[in-house]
Amino acid sequence: MAAMAAWRAVRAVPCVPIVPAVTRPLHTTPARLKTRAARVRGGRGDKAVTYEMAHPPHYIAHRKGWLSLHTGNLDGEAGAAERAVEDAFLRRFLAGTFPGVLADAAVLKRRANLVVVCAVLARVLPPAKLYFLVGYTETLLSHFYKCPVRLELQTVPNKVIYKYL
């Protein structure tokens, strides 16, 4: 209907060239631009989340601290990108070396040359295996990054659940 009216209107003006109807209605839903970064979406009340997972990123510096501490992001300091890449690699490495053992995200601290990886582990592995993995991690990462890497562990009986979403 609207198309026909438009066509007739166009035809009424003699100098306008006749083109076929150019309006094509399309049915769309309204756009939903929700941020999905680092958020656990609400469930039925059976999804157990830790304190870290329960708080979305806008709570950083309000209810959450930083998982990685280094001077690279300060004003006038260099090396922010290098530290970020190192952090990403370290987290992947830990996720692969301690599969099913990490109870929470690892906290990375840098003190001058030294990298301290603070991890909370569940009591899944026997101590002997754990010590081996710790030694393996420290040695490999120290050789890889050419700086001392120290692992500081804490074991908990179960994952520390903050709430159920």
Add this chain to the structure above:
Amino acid sequence: MVMAVAAGRWAALSQAAAAPRLRAAALSSAVPAVSGREGQPREASTRRRGRTPQFVRSQAPPRTERMAVDQDWTSVYPTAAAFKPASVPLPIRMGYPVKRGVPPSKEGNLELIKIPNFLHLTPPAIKKHCAALKDFCTEWPSALDSDEKCEQHFPIETETTDYVSAGTSIRNPKARVVTLRVKLSKLNLDEHAKKKLIKLVGERYCKDTDILTITTDRCPLRRQNYDYGIHLLTVLYHESWKTEMWESEKSEEDMEEYIWENSRSQKNALDTLLRIKASENVSNVTEEELLASDLVNDYRNSVIALKNEGETENNMSRYKESVKKLLNVKA
């Protein structure tokens, strides 16, 4: 019974993707050993394998329960370390509480681990650090017991900055900057040399403190910048003592401070006074007498003060008084 306990524990950790694999491993390890072994040894091995998941059960109590009140804390936290809930005998809670709840306790609390702590820097620990460092310290030289003596023996102050950051590299390009400071009164300069030096350095000289500051950063290394700074100082010193031919063309605009002698103000004042005297028909007074007179001296001092120090209440009132006296104007 053992398998049920194992299954229960694995279910609690079911968030990890590797859980099914581990569960299978636990179940397989709990199954009795392969046939082909003899009586007692087989029982021992099954007992050992059946025990594999049970190390989780017997955990030693945390160290906090065996800590005396007057223990040596420096041995618990000798160096900077993350927060260890089993080593810190304090009932700390940290975090935002759930509704109608309390902040989470210290066990497995990531927030407590994230923050830097100073548990290794208690006053007794710092006392120990100082005692250990004392062996590496030397006494301050007794001859340098006042600031003036330090300035007298070490007139040039060198300032450099070292930067520490977290990362694998110790290099920081800001560390090459060197600042040299020296008081011009310590340098052997006469009037002309001092004025020429101040003109040469421009902004680097501070009149209030009489300090010349030279900052160099054009070389890539700190030592090179220091040598360049010393070289600059030497060159400035020697150049300011030389008098070039074109310096004789120094005009009134180049003068640093106002000089009243041979200035327009002097000419105008003398002119005015001569005309006043002429109109009063006083006998011819010479210029030298006028110059030496108190009136003119007053006027000269007030004009010099105004020009050199700027306009202040004092200066303006002095100028007003001297002009009134000069022109013999009764208030």
